[in-house]
Amino acid sequence: MTHVPWCCKSEQRQIGGWPILAYTVRRLIILALSLLIAAMALFVLLRLLPGDPANALLGVGATDAQIAAARAQLGSDQPLATQFVQYLGNIARFDLGTSFVSRASVIGEIGNRMAVTVPLTLLGFLLALVIAIPLGIIAAVRAHTWYGWLISVVSQLGIAIPVFWLGILLVTAFSINLRWLPSGGFPLRGWQNLGEAATGMVLPVLTVALVMAASLLRYVRAATLDVLGSDFLRTARALGSGFAEALLRHGLRNGAVPVISILGIELASTFLGAVVVERVFSLPGLGSMLLLAIQQRDYPNLQGVLIVSTLLVLLIGFFADLLQRLIDPRLRDRARGAA
């Protein structure tokens, strides 16, 4: 027989209520503004790069007349303000242009590349959660045992390891020595060739997950330690809950709040880490597209990848904030007070 603490009754009353909607709208406005500011920053930065995009389009030995024609075609002869308005209009219509180098549609190419980067990021992140949450809780609850201590030390080491180095270690062990998994590359027919694509993703996902798990584990451990010393856990125990039950029902929920705000940031950095991992494993994702676009001064591709990845990172932050409010009524109350 257990008692329901007050916090959860209050939550049942309010879920799906107006305050969370008001918060969502407010948060959406912030999202749109952030995107606008990011788009402006990108616009300015890309125009600060040395060299005219027309040179990149034409290559070696172009005549002045050809350069002038290319500038007119690209609009780089227009005043900056006009260019900026056109640029915002294009983004709003998801028209990211065509690549200077491949002559292919930028948005189409980004779509193809996302088929690698999105699964890599999400699978890596999920695997990181599966590793980090139980181990982090164990490391906190059993902080004074030898294995609790070992988990802490190993996770500290994991944080210190650069992603690419871990990738190289895994390749050496599982591809070159054991010959279990491919060392890199992606099959010609992509996910249609499911077996080959999946085995090709194992080591990259593992690389992303291990590095991410190491830092997540630290947060889970810290949050759990906080919860362990909290009043509500003591109250739940006093009301008759067993230790494990109190930890799972009340501890996990309260501990999740700070962890989720970290998760948002960490998911975004997983996405960025995937850029490096793609290079190590020669995967055709957004990261390799970005690096290539920089090397080749392919402005449309560069701009497209940066805008889409900025949008993804902002969206992740948006959902993390929303999820936090859904879980924690205290934050919602604050949102209502402010609204």
Added chain:
Amino acid sequence: MSPLSYRIFGRALLTAALLASVSAGAAMAQSYDKDASIRIGSLYEPQNLDNTAGAGQGINEAFNGNVYEALFQLTDAGAVEPVLSADYSVSDDGLTYTFTLRDGVTFHSGDPLTAADVKYSIERVTADDSKSSRKKSLSTITNIEAPADKTVVITLSSRSISLPYNLSYVWIVNDAATDITATEDGTGPYKLEEWRRGSALALARFDGYWGDAPTNGDVLYQYFTDATALNNALLTNAVDVITSVQSPDSLAQFTDNPAFTVTAGNSTTKELLAYNDRVAPFDNVKVRKALARGVDKAKLLNSIWGDYGTLIGSFVPPTDPWYEDLTGVDAYDVEGAKALLAEAGYPDGFEFTLDTPDYDPHPIVSQFLQGEYAKIGVKMNINIITANEWYTKIYQSHDFQATLQEHVNHRDIVFYGNPDFYWGYNNPEVVKLIADSEAADSTDAQTDLLRKANEIIAEDAASNWLYLYPQIVVSASNVSGYPINGLNSQFFAYDIEKAQ
């Protein structure tokens, strides 16, 4: 010699050359799998599939001779041989070339090859919006006509002995194919099966091919962005051959292993310190010669490439017909360099800035040069720049004292005949020799004139030619028959055999 036997003869020669170059006989097994899949690992993915649209060197590697053929072909040994041209004649004034096309050639789409296709294909390269690096060399063409189905007549504004060579860069494309940036219609022994940007490109044997069928069934070019990943793919049998090894550090794992074959051919990539010959003190030939003698190039090459690579002493690599070993002209000589500097009026040396591209091997080379030049009293400052800056600051604006660059092209000594080129070397005698060589009435005469030009630029120390890169191909030892020099980045796949 009939056209067909010509081709067979060409291949026999190539095979013989390979037999000589591959050390062990084990690789040359007598029986091979004629339907084998050959997986080629490469770092050079084409950016699109059109060599006039800025596709990069990767498209030559995958498509030249494999998917597209030209009237002529630059073979791996450096010779120019007819392919789609069965025969040709030149008028006495050297201004009119009449080509007869080979019979029985069809495009992958099934259309027969006609003279109109050839006209279309050449005009594609010379068109205003073409980004072909060979556009300028075809600028003497004033008119192309197709008077009969199999006859093409090209009229020139001035004699051009290199026309057949230059035409080896012109893919013959079906004139019905307007946009070939993502598709193809050529006449080669393979047709494009599929291309996945960022990962791989697959070619399949074309059953309607006019010549000998390839000695394998299909070819997969698997692309890597990282040299280590490329090497690992070969180590783990994910590819059969890798087209070029970029660093000697990774070679040890293959040279000591009987499962792999390492071949070192001749590349055409020259690493050079280019002075701005327009500005002091580099307008002084004694200064240039002093800087050439002050560098221990053997040591530099060894520290970068180990036992691979070649010193050539000038700009012409051994696969150009007018090659000559000129390493003796300004051989390493610290005391001689100091004496020349004193004669030139710089007894205490001078100071200059070397604009160094930020990618390998240039930064390492520049540090080596800094140390070498300190020994002859010259203070060299290193200014690291991006490839983009190199293009605008140096190539376009000529705003530099000296720079490092690798020049990759075959037969590119002609750059020294252009006083407006970025390095600003201007010797009227060389300009004339190079112009005359193009107007020569035989390839022998052309070769003589260009050899003379090369001797003069070496004597003038027009630039400081540091070394010639090696061209290293590594394969699994059951695979043979691939090109070893990779001229013009070509990688002909049709003779590759995989032992059963």
